[in-house]
Amino acid sequence: MSTAARRTRYGLLAVVLIAAATVSLAIANLLASRYSTAWDVTATRAQELSPRTRNLLSELDAPYEIVLAVDSRRVERSSREQVGDVLAAFERASPHLRATRIDTASAAGAAEYRSFLARLRDRDAAKIAAQTARVRETLDKTDDIARGLAALATPMLAVRDAMPEPDPAFTKNRDAFMKWAASAGDAAQSLAALTTAPRNALAATASTLGVPNLEPAVLPLRKYLTELEPGLADVAEKVRTFSKDGVATPAARDLARPIAAALEELRTRAALAADALRLERLDLARVAAVLETQEAAIVVGPPGKGVTAIPVSWLFPPVDTPGGMRADVGRRAEDLFAVAVESLARPAAPVVVLIHGTPSRAFTQAREYQGMIQRLGLRGIDLVEWATVLDPEPPSTREADPTGKRPVVYVVLSTSPLTSHQQYTGPARVEALGHAISRIVQDGAPLLLSITPSDLPTYGQKDPTVAALPLFGLEADSARPIIRAVLTPQGRQVAVDQALVAVPGPTPVHGAVKNLRTVLEWAIPLRPAPGWAGPPPQPLYRVESNNGEAWAESQWRDLWVTMHSTRGAALPELPTPDSSRDDTQGPWTVAATCSRVAPSTGKPQRLVVIGANDWFQDGVTEAQAQNVDGRSVRAFPGNAELLEASIYWLAGQDERVAPSPTARAVAVIGPLGPGTRSALRWLVLAGLPGGALLLGAIWRAVRG
Numbered sequence: 001m002s003t004a005a006r007r008t009r010y011g012l013l014a015v016v017l018i019a020a021a022t023v024s025l026a027i028a029n030l031l032a033s034r035y036s037t038a039w040d041v042t043a044t045r046a047q048e049l050s051p052r053t054r055n056l057l058s059e060l061d062a063p064y065e066i067v068l069a070v071d072s073r074r075v076e077r078s079s080r081e082q083v084g085d086v087l088a089a090f091e092r093a094s095p096h097l098r099a100t101r102i103d104t105a106s107a108a109g110a111a112e113y114r115s116f117l118a119r120l121r122d123r124d125a126a127k128i129a130a131q132t133a134r135v136r137e138t139l140d141k142t143d144d145i146a147r148g149l150a151a152l153a154t155p156m157l158a159v160r161d162a163m164p165e166p167d168p169a170f171t172k173n174r175d176a177f178m179k180w181a182a183s184a185g186d187a188a189q190s191l192a193a194l195t196t197a198p199r200n201a202l203a204a205t206a207s208t209l210g211v212p213n214l215e216p217a218v219l220p221l222r223k224y225l226t227e228l229e230p231g232l233a234d235v236a237e238k239v240r241t242f243s244k245d246g247v248a249t250p251a252a253r254d255l256a257r258p259i260a261a262a263l264e265e266l267r268t269r270a271a272l273a274a275d276a277l278r279l280e281r282l283d284l285a286r287v288a289a290v291l292e293t294q295e296a297a298i299v300v301g302p303p304g305k306g307v308t309a310i311p312v313s314w315l316f317p318p319v320d321t322p323g324g325m326r327a328d329v330g331r332r333a334e335d336l337f338a339v340a341v342e343s344l345a346r347p348a349a350p351v352v353v354l355i356h357g358t359p360s361r362a363f364t365q366a367r368e369y370q371g372m373i374q375r376l377g378l379r380g381i382d383l384v385e386w387a388t389v390l391d392p393e394p395p396s397t398r399e400a401d402p403t404g405k406r407p408v409v410y411v412v413l414s415t416s417p418l419t420s421h422q423q424y425t426g427p428a429r430v431e432a433l434g435h436a437i438s439r440i441v442q443d444g445a446p447l448l449l450s451i452t453p454s455d456l457p458t459y460g461q462k463d464p465t466v467a468a469l470p471l472f473g474l475e476a477d478s479a480r481p482i483i484r485a486v487l488t489p490q491g492r493q494v495a496v497d498q499a500l501v502a503v504p505g506p507t508p509v510h511g512a513v514k515n516l517r518t519v520l521e522w523a524i525p526l527r528p529a530p531g532w533a534g535p536p537p538q539p540l541y542r543v544e545s546n547n548g549e550a551w552a553e554s555q556w557r558d559l560w561v562t563m564h565s566t567r568g569a570a571l572p573e574l575p576t577p578d579s580s581r582d583d584t585q586g587p588w589t590v591a592a593t594c595s596r597v598a599p600s601t602g603k604p605q606r607l608v609v610i611g612a613n614d615w616f617q618d619g620v621t622e623a624q625a626q627n628v629d630g631r632s633v634r635a636f637p638g639n640a641e642l643l644e645a646s647i648y649w650l651a652g653q654d655e656r657v658a659p660s661p662t663a664r665a666v667a668v669i670g671p672l673g674p675g676t677r678s679a680l681r682w683l684v685l686a687g688l689p690g691g692a693l694l695l696g697a698i699w700r701a702v703r704g
Helices: 003-034 051-059 077-093 107-123 125-161 168-194 196-203 214-243 250-276 283-291 329-345 367-378 426-443 508-512 557-563 637-650 674-703
Strands: 064-070 097-103 296-300 307-311 351-356 382-387 408-412 447-450 474-476 482-488 491-495 497-500 518-521 526-528 538-543 550-552 588-597 604-610 624-626 632-634
Touching: 051 077, 051 329, 064 077, 064 107, 064 329, 077 097, 077 329, 097 107, 107 125, 107 283, 107 296, 125 168, 125 196, 125 214, 125 250, 168 196, 168 214, 196 214, 214 250, 214 283, 283 296, 283 307, 296 329, 307 329, 351 426, 367 382, 367 637, 408 426, 408 637, 426 447, 447 637, 497 538, 508 538, 508 637, 518 637, 526 588, 604 637, 632 637
Parallel strands: 064 097, 351 382, 351 408, 408 447, 447 604
Antiparallel strands: 064 296, 296 307, 474 526, 482 491, 482 550, 497 518, 538 588, 588 604, 624 632
């Protein structure tokens, strides 16, 4: 073959090879864009959708849509890409979810957004019209009630005048009718004033969606009518009794009879008006309220499931946010999208009744719990407060759940007998809290119980807050909290915090907090109750003795007082383990899940007991630490996850119990067991040299 022929042949082969390689790369890229695979080896699956999100999306059986409308000029590109990746992952995880991204900075995007909003408005047009008509009609009836009340003032004063003023026998009744006449006039004016806000809301239809936001506007009027109804009933009964009183003059009795009938009629009309103003939740009105202030991601459920909105400011951090914090935009976006979809797909979120011994009903304004309240509220979990010192009876949950269909979970924030508050002593507050706990247990309700150290057993008294635990197979040694010795540059010190990881267990709560660092302070040991024949409690967290470095301390009171003192007093002597009074034989269970069949209901009853208090304060759940790559992450993500998982499990909503996206901010490899560690040591010490010798022997055998 000539030189020219060989060159031609090699040239053709090169062209074919290059073409084949190019086609192969193109096909590989095409397949990779459609069928990508990644392996996540972190224990918390930080590079995937969280288990909770995957569980939720796998249950969708009807079409859902997420529409993210945002002006691209106002949001950093990297943040938009992270949120876009999350939406793409949502679409891959469920065939019933579609995500649409609209750039409102362009003319085409703005038009598409307007078309989408018009579609939303048309979808609920009939429901909006019916609710609007209902509110208008009720406002007209309220005006009639106000006029009726105002008209009663004159006949009430006539009754007063029908009783001779000089006669002392009539003084009390004269004063009563004069007071009722004034109250009727005041109530008429109050009703007239409270109808102003709903009428303004009905007129304000020039919003982005053209939907009046009636629910918050009618709330004050509804509350007033609800409170007015029993007041009218009481006055009607007193006037009716007066009309039959033989002491009153005949003229006064005759004038009083029609007043009693009129009051009874007004009472009935007030009750009907209050019920009519219990409006069905109009999600579109809340979406409209959000859109009045900023752009939003709108999540649309199938017909009958509603609509919700996520403000753009929640999804995207400001442009000047440090890069380390921007790195978690994707996880936060996943959490927000999952919560929004869940609120539509699983609307029956629990109602939490928070029980405490503080003589105040202002817990929802407590600064140290605002993060927790916001986190629960974002998930649709409403909070009702029960201050047991002020209210022996449990509060009503009707405002949070008018239908009565949502599960109710009781969460106890314990009270220390060492801390008095105003006119209430510590033991009195503990006693009131103990009565409430016992009542909940007897009623068969689900309970999340937090325990704080108590010195009552030291004086031969029982701790009322843990008296019900034997009914679930547990006992709590609240008189001996666990502390530990630590070495510092200043010498030996003691610490009351325990950084823990949950032990394996069968309940969904165990899986939700798996491998997540959780911190408990002043941990209380829990032990099996003697003679318990029911289902065994499942340990959730344990504290190891660590060769005597941790122990359950009996003489802890001075340490407690010193650490809780605002004057920074110094502890004269550090506690040391004393085998005669202290418990030095660990490990100690400090948290557990329990269940039993409640005798009062014959139904299963669940309990989660945490041998610590204040473990879900914002200072704990939002404590920050530096990750290995410089990012700020939550130091103890397990605390917030433990609270949410416990609430869902206690509510019987096991399908909601799973790690949330924000729990995966710290991507850690799971702890290695003793067998795995031993295998790795032998691999390094003997495997590598032995492998080299084996390969050498094979090589020599092959070469002969």
